[in-house]
Amino acid sequence: MTKRDLEIFVTVAEQKNMSAAARLLYVAPSSISQAISALEKQFHTKLFERSGKRLVITESGIVFLNYARHILAMYQEMEAAMNAASDTKLTLKIGTSPSVGAIIMSKMISDYYQQGHQANTEVTVNTANAIMGMILENTLDLGLILGKAPSSMVVSTPLFQDELILVCSPDHPFSAYQSIKPEQLDGQKFILREIGCRTRSQVDQELLRHDVQIQEIWTSNNMEAIRQAVIDNQGLAFLSPVVIDMELKNGRLHPIRVEDFSLKRTFYLIYHKNKLVFPTMDQFITSCKKYSKQIRMGNDSYFSLLK
Structure with missing residues (x-):
């Protein structure tokens, strides 16, 4: 089983069609079919069932998909960490809920850069549920959401309280x-x-x-x-x-x-519990925790950021 086999499996699972996966990966459909068959033989289980022209992932396939995504994400993180070690800038992928989350995340990122850190950041603003979904799929490194993530696969760290x-x-x-x-x-x-x-x-x-x-x-x-x-x-x-x-x-x-x-509510910094916390990510988490201590909100003072 190779990294390419995992990429093929994940693409087929997302497209639910081998021909569509083949077009995305620029390979022949027969190569896709052979890779899936080889994986099914290796693990002695069916990963997909056919339903008309579409493929339906099996229970075993869902388990394998979760691990495949993590392995591919860790591979990307390894490459990123090695590039960082070679003085190539690393990119942190961050998600945040709208309004309060987006405003505070912007301030946290600014504070992070003011400390002299060099990593690039890519920010996605979406609903809390969408952010959690991207965390679970390893398309985001970190998220800032209102309320604790309900999934046991997500680490939720309280950062600050807000009050309506x-x-x-x-x-x-x-x-x-x-x-x-x-x-x-x-x-x-x-x-x-x-x-x-x-x-x-x-x-x-x-x-x-x-x-x-x-x-x-x-x-x-x-x-x-x-x-x-x-x-x-x-x-x-x-x-x-x-x-x-x-x-x-x-x-x-x-x-x-x-x-x-x-009407007090708590905002949490979240990431996947199986996520490899690479040095740049750890620096950003530490920076967010320090910055959150400066935040004081409530009916008495409305809103103040104490520097």
Whole structure:
């Protein structure tokens, strides 16, 4: 079994078709078929079953696919580490969730470079679930997401806490208050995140805990749209101080404390538990941990990065 055999198997598994895999790898379809047959003979098991013109991976194939991806990823890491040892710049592939995650990751990367590190970084911004999927597939080295990764195959290291705060326009009646009771939210118009995201779930749980019924007039997965709708006095929203720092400072948004509302959440740095943590990756993790200690967030101070 060679590295090429593993590359062929992974490509066939992803394409679900030998001819498509052959086109991607620039080899004859017969070579693809021979490589898969050789692997099945070596391990005395079927890796694929045919379903019409498509191939369906078997249970044994799924197990083999997981290991094949890791072996290929480790091979790439070995090459990268050797290139790094030869003064060739290494590239760290990093994923982050949108909004808060993206803002903080940008600051962490800037801080990393200010320390004199030379590695290149490639950043992918996507949902937490998508980032976890890419971590499991070894297409990313590290990820920054809201909440602990549910997979036992992922190492989750808590980095910092963030807390959602209630905000309104200076033209809203609530702008006269510094704090309110939960029942005062009853019947109020709200701009909310989409159903299914972790931020929305956390807000919904707190509203349910206090038996508060609100008017949901906007639903959006776009943080800029939510922020602008609140500025335009369309309604209230629970937002992170990180994404509205300037609006809080210049008075375009007014913060209000809601008594007995718990909207703290933790962001985690994640990577695959079988990942070979090469020196550059270890340096970046250490840098992120140091930087996270400088972060202080919450309703009292809104948002501050202490240098």
